Amino acid sequence: METFQGDDAGPAQLHPGDLGWNMRDGAASAAKVLRLWSHNGDPIAIGMLDTDTDASVIRLAVSPTVGDDETIATRIADDLDGRDLLPQEPASAEVRFGSALQQVLRDRGWTDGDGWACFTSDLSHPTPSHPVRKAVVDGSAAEGVPDAVVHDIVRAHLAAWERSTLTVKKWHEMAVGPAFRHGRFIVLYADDVPVATAAVWSAGPGRPGLIEPLGVDRDQRGRGYGREIVNACAAELRDMDASSMKVATPVTQWPAVPLYEATMRRLPDVPDLVRPTH
């Protein structure tokens, strides 16, 4: 899946980091929502069913080796049209890469659904230094993670995401997942209080990295910590030799859109594609 992440110019497609963050309910639960298409023994597309919603949504990563392949696109589109893969109505697919699949779905009557604001940052220049104290958990490091830092990450995350169910146990489930070997979790402090947290995920040197998730404590917003943690994410991904940093957020996600607009380069918005109901 890392090798699918070659497109620095376009929006982020489903990334190893999405799978990594989804590991917090355990490997079995993460595997249950994954779908894999292969061709001649090679993986060519990976789908992750979004279980946060009642409707059927599948988020896809398509290999650049088959992005323009109409035969393969038609085969995948047959699966997306069928009710085995996406049983509920309405159903939609996130296809941010793979022009052939996008075209086949549109030809079959799939229409624009929820819009995503997509951002990218060039990492070729150093990011501004941060005066704010931070702690970083590096998933590739052999040494154990201090309990206090994990507690601070979970505390800051819960203070940022009202409906989050993250716990220390779930954080550790995520951290033992294979994707976190290429991931880092960051927490920012103000006067020893954890105020913001984010995770970054590399897809290997020379490929785009991803931010997922990122948040600032509700009581600490509007003080520049959002900007600081985006910069901290860029510094970590640069250190991991990522070629760019990407993030996507619903166009309705306020004020994430203005934060990313202030700190990254906005790409054209991308809609999910909604299956026609017959």
Ligand SMILES: CC(C)(COP(=O)(O)OP(=O)(O)OC[C@H]1O[C@@H](n2cnc3c(N)ncnc32)[C@H](O)[C@@H]1OP(=O)(O)O)[C@@H](O)C(=O)NCCC(=O)NCCS
């Ligand atoms: C999005 C979020 C991280 C912003 O954090 P923050 O600490 O308030 O952001 P900052 O104070 O650093 O603001 C940085 C810039 O973002 C923009 N911004 C932030 N909040 C804004 C608001 N309410 N209205 C308009 N612009 C805003 C501004 O351009 C601001 O720069 P400025 O202060 O120089 O004008 C925070 O609101 C949050 O955690 N939201 C919930 C989780 C979330 O949506 N995460 C991102 C999706 S992955």
